Amino acid sequence: MMESLLIANRGEIARRIIRTARMLGIRTIAVYSEADAGLPFVREADEAIAIGPSPARESYLSPQRILEAARKSGAAAIHPGYGFLSENADFAEAVEKAGIVWVGAPPAAIRAMGLKDAAKELMQAAGVPVTPGYLGSDQGEERLAAEAEAIGYPVLIKAVAGGGGKGMRRVDRAQDFAERLASCRREAAAAFGDDRVLIERYIANPRHIEVQVFADKLGNCVHLFERDCSLQRRHQKVIEEAPAPGLDAATRAVICEAAVKAARAVAYVGAGTIEFIADASQGLHPDRIWFMEMNTRLQVEHPVTEAITGEDLVLWQLKVASGEPLPKSQDEIAMNGWAFEARLYAENPAAGYLPSTGRLDHLLLPQSVRVDSGVEQGDEITAFYDPMIAKIIAHGPDREAALSKLAAACAGIEVWPVRSNAGLLARIAVDPDFRAARIDTGFLDRHGDSLVATEPSEIAIDTAAAILSRNTDGDPWAALAGFRIAGADDNRVRIRIGDHLFWGQSRRRPEADIVTIGETTVLFDAGNAWPISLPVASEVEASQGAGDGAILSPMPGLVISVDVAEGDHVAKGDRLLTVEAMKMEHSLRAPFDGIIGKLQVSGGTRVSENQLVVTVTKEQD
Missing domain, CATH: 3.40.50.20 (Rossmann fold)
Incomplete structure (x- = not known):
């Protein structure tokens, strides 16, 4: 060693x-x-x-x-x-x-698997099934179009040197092929310095399944079962699990054997991953799973494999690199239970997944599951590297148990003021379709809107109201809610949460976590974080009768355009003004049909997060 x-x-x-x-x-x-x-x-x-x-x-x-x-x-x-x-x-x-x-992997193996077309030709020769398509050297537009026609639309155009979703275009009709090909080539040339492409059959209901392989310098090669990485957004993995749901023992044996064949074909050494794409439209079957590519390194999602096998893959790497044999033979490697990994990112799903940077003034990660994190409270998330905050890994005796642990862990995450996708992860983990394993790589595209919280739960709103209205000095005349001379006690309190004003019940027992961080009070609700406060008088007055038409800036930035004037009639969805922040523009739109009230800003005004910029009042029927 x-x-x-x-x-x-x-x-x-x-x-x-x-x-x-x-x-x-x-x-x-x-x-x-x-x-x-x-x-x-x-x-x-x-x-x-x-x-x-x-x-x-x-x-x-x-x-x-x-x-x-x-x-x-x-x-x-x-x-x-x-x-x-x-x-x-x-x-x-x-x-x-x-x-x-x-x-790491031998340089020759890295090169052999580095180009998608060469890798697929190598796999075909080794008897590993590959996705039907064209891998030829003739890169003429006419030849590529003819091959696409022969494969049958829809097809995928993929950069030979591609990765991370770059240099990839779906084409549904022959008349769109030339335009998509040109676009794909431009992106591939810019990203990889290589504009060559290959053509593949497009899989309508794709599952992304990969097999962990390991080989030593003595000729031994094994697999450590598979992982399902189908839950992706823009070809970037979000949640991975092992084993793959719906994969029977016979099909598992076929793809794991194919993965070992693939590793042996390039005289592989060390940790590697053979990635397959499966047509899951009729379930997972051996004849509908094809080689996609090989990652000649350890994977981000390796902890789920460690969880179900009980093996330390980094230890295996160090032993193999030292010339030692693999710690176990194939028949000694067993699978136990189920595991999930959720990637906690510094991004704001509610704002189109805008990246979020800054100091982690408050960071609470779960203690009940394995957490691999590169940062701690007080550290900085910068714009220079991957925005990952942590990986949340949950293991249980079966899929349902592991998923329940993941859901609870993600719901308890607290991050501020950096925004995170913890709330999205928590919602995915309790989504009925995800729990039933009705998944493919398009899952988030279909479910995305329903998985992003736009406001806190009713219980969380009441908790915020109870905390904010709490009378700290014992003076009943200073209370915001409670005793009335006539009629029932009024327990409602007007509060500001995030971008909107809400009525909350102040007498409910608190059931969400509220933390004061610097000068900001933050409500943490199922992984989501919301700044809360009592509205100033102008906000309350502006919102009276407005049906919550107080429009607040969702981020600090510069107002670059104002598209309405006081007294204008607007329809739901009309653009009111545009704020620029982090080199991106964010349009604020009318929440309903109404009339523009007081404009608080003009073009060129700098605004802070949650600053009131304009009010919209519902028109009287």
């Missing part, structure tokens, strides 16, 4: 590798950019070396800086984690040439 290990990565995967290395008595060396100097992985390593400015291309993506740090620290081995340089064959070769152990 190596004595020292440099981790050429950051965040949660760096912390994950440090944990296993420490258990094995291996000295760890972290590398970090200027933006990451204060993060936990830097503190937790035995040694940490600064490698440059915040942009990844000047630090984590610089082979020269990584190798220089390795020489400086005397590192015996380099673990690339995932992303960054983990699938860079030239870097892997440079590491080995420097006499340093490379904890």
Whole structure:
């Protein structure tokens, strides 16, 4: 076993590798950019070396800086984690040439699987089923169009060197092919420097199923079962699970055997993932599952495989890289229970998944499940890297039990003022279709609107009302609700939550978490976070009879246009004004048919989050 290990990565995967290395008595060396100097992985390593400015291309993506740090620290081995340089064959070769152990796939295997067309040809030769399509070298528009016609529409045009959803276009009709091809080529050239494409049959109800494989330098190769990664948004995974729901033992055996064949075909060593696409329109069957690509590294979602097998995949990597045999043979690897991983991102689903950056003034992550996180309360989420805050991993004896644990864990997450997708994750976990495993890669496109909370629950609103109206000095005349001389007690309180004003019942027992963070009081409700306050007098007056027509800015920014004037009649959905923030424009629209009341802003006004900008009053019938 190596004595020292440099981790050429950051965040949660760096912390994950440090944990296993420490258990094995291996000295760890972290590398970090200027933006990451204060993060936990830097503190937790035995040694940490600064490698440059915040942009990844000047630090984590610089082979020269990584190798220089390795020489400086005397590192015996380099673990690339995932992303960054983990699938860079030239870097892997440079590491080995420097006499340093490379904890990753052989450079030849990385190259063999790096181009989609070459990889598929290799898999066909190895007897691994591939998606029907065209992989030829003739890239003429006429030839590609003819092949698409022969495959049958709809088809997918995919960049040969693609990844992450870039350089991919669906084409439903022959008359659209030329335009989509040109668009795909432009994007592929810009993203990968290679505009070559392949054509595949489009799968109408696709499931994304991948198999974890592992091989050593002695010729042994095994699988550790499959994962289902179908829950995606724009080709980016959101929730993964293992095993794949609806996959029977016979079909599992077929795809796992195919995955091992694929790994052997490229003389693979280390951890890898063989990705398959399945046509799930009539269930999962062996003859409707095809090879898609291979990831020649450890995957973000590897914890679900660890959960169901009880194996430490990073430990396996370190043993294999040291020349040791695989810790277990195929018949010694067993599957136990079910596991889910939810990716907690710094983004705002209610605002079109806008990225969110800033200091994590408040961060509460679940204690009841495994959490892999690269940050802690007080750390900064920057715009330089992946916006992941944490991975939430839940394991149970069966799918229902594991999913219930995931739902509870995600509902209890608290993040502020950085926005997160915790509420979305919590809603997915209790969605009837997801719980029944009625899933494919289009699940979020079909269900997205219903999974994003636009306002708190009634119970949460009442909780906010109860807390805000609480009489702290015991003076009954200062109370906002309660005793009346005539009639029943009025327990309603007008409060502002997020962008809107609500009536809440002030006498209900609190059933949601409310935390004061700096000068802001925040209501946490099922993973969602809402700033709450008592409205100022002008807001209350403006909203009287307006049917909650108080329009507040959803973010700090600049008003770049005002499209209405006081007294104008507007219809529901009409644009009232536009706010620009984070280089994106956000249009504020009329919530119902009505009349424009007081305009609080004009073009060029800078506004803060939740600032009242205009009111709309419902027209009298």
